[in-house]
Amino acid sequence: MPEGPSLRKFQLLTSPFVGQAVAKVGGSSRKINVNDLNALRLQDSQVHGKNLYLAFVAAEGPLGPAAEETVLRTEAASGASCPAQGGQEQACAPQTHPQDVRELQHSQPEVPDAAEGLGNWLRFHFGLFGSVRANEFSRANKANKRGDWKDPIPRLVLHFESGGFLVFYNCRMHWCSSPRADPTSDILSAEFHRGRALDALRAPDPICYTLLDQRYFSGLGNIIKNEILYLAKIHPLTKGSLLASSDLERLLDCAVQFSSDWLHSKLHGKGLHPQIYQKEQCPLGHAVMKGTLGPSGGFKRLTWWCPQCQPAVRSGDGHPFPGTE
Numbered sequence: 001m002p003e004g005p006s007l008r009k010f011q012l013l014t015s016p017f018v019g020q021a022v023a024k025v026g027g028s029s030r031k032i033n034v035n036d037l038n039a040l041r042l043q044d045s046q047v048h049g050k051n052l053y054l055a056f057v058a059a060e061g062p063l064g065p066a067a068e069e070t071v072l073r074t075e076a077a078s079g080a081s082c083p084a085q086g087g088q089e090q091a092c093a094p095q096t097h098p099q100d101v102r103e104l105q106h107s108q109p110e111v112p113d114a115a116e117g118l119g120n121w122l123r124f125h126f127g128l129f130g131s132v133r134a135n136e137f138s139r140a141n142k143a144n145k146r147g148d149w150k151d152p153i154p155r156l157v158l159h160f161e162s163g164g165f166l167v168f169y170n171c172r173m174h175w176c177s178s179p180r181a182d183p184t185s186d187i188l189s190a191e192f193h194r195g196r197a198l199d200a201l202r203a204p205d206p207i208c209y210t211l212l213d214q215r216y217f218s219g220l221g222n223i224i225k226n227e228i229l230y231l232a233k234i235h236p237l238t239k240g241s242l243l244a245s246s247d248l249e250r251l252l253d254c255a256v257q258f259s260s261d262w263l264h265s266k267l268h269g270k271g272l273h274p275q276i277y278q279k280e281q282c283p284l285g286h287a288v289m290k291g292t293l294g295p296s297g298g299f300k301r302l303t304w305w306c307p308q309c310q311p312a313v314r315s316g317d318g319h320p321f322p323g324t325e
């Protein structure tokens with residue numbers, strides 16, 4: 001699934017549409033009634049970890065009082081340090097004029113979910129090939145198993161009053177009252193809490209399990225995990241408790257640096273060139289090992305490592321990974 005840097009890019013694609021009303025909707029989603037979004041105004045866009053959140057409010061005419069209010073609220077929300085609070089306040093907005101919305105939508109009998117108290121934030125969680133596009137549709141870049149060249153089917157298409165549009169692929173959506181925001185665990189946030197992350201890494205668990213724990217490393221996914229363990233020269237199954245503080249600090253530096261570099265290259269339209277992820281050789285020409293690693297009973301992920309560049313750390317009893325084999 002897309003990791004933190006991709007989500008940031010998705011958010012940047014949506015931001016030019018903030019303040020605009022939805023003129024037409026489309027898409028195959030059955031999780032939400034996409035028609036509920038008709039005539040609502042996109043009010044805010046935020047990213048937290050691997051989730052994108054879009055806030056919608058009832059839209060009136062461009063000169064109506066609600067439109068002015070919306071602009072003011074948008075400005076306040078973008079400057080607010082606690083978006084969750086803003087979100088709750090804004091949740092009331094669609095309830096203020098539900099009749100007006102219905103009138104605008106003429107024959108539309110449905111009341112937006114937002115007005116039913118489910119909240120006015122739409123949360124997007126992306127699947128493996130999930131993506132957001134602005135003013136373009138995704139095209140098939142290869143034939144499927146039957147040999148057909150079928151373009152991916154969007155889950156949601158939002159056409160805005162400006163004529164531009166946003167397309168969302170391979171994602172799950174649901175309405176919520178506010179974004180679940182904790183910038184202190186977001187590796188791409190200036191408020192990322194290093195101390196708490198270091199404490200988590202010190203746990204006597206294999207380091208590659210801890211890195212994927214979204215409570216401490218929100219936005220960090222399997223690609224980042226593999227790459228930073230290679231960069232920091234740490235074997236994925238090394239227990240955090242066996243590593244020196246300086247090693248853990250270096251790993252954290254790699255996590256932050258790699259993620260922001262990845263975001264930077266994304267924003268310049270450049271792809272990622274992994275050193276170890278899905279590779280057969282490391283950059284030094286050593287044969288790479290591959291394994292499916294994860295906690296027992298938990299989610300296991302394909303992991304690549306170089307046994308020469310990332311040697312196993314032995315514990316006191318000489319066994320490299322006690323309890324993991």
Ligand SMILES: [Zn+2]
Nearest residue numbers: 282286306309
């Ligand atoms: Zn190597």
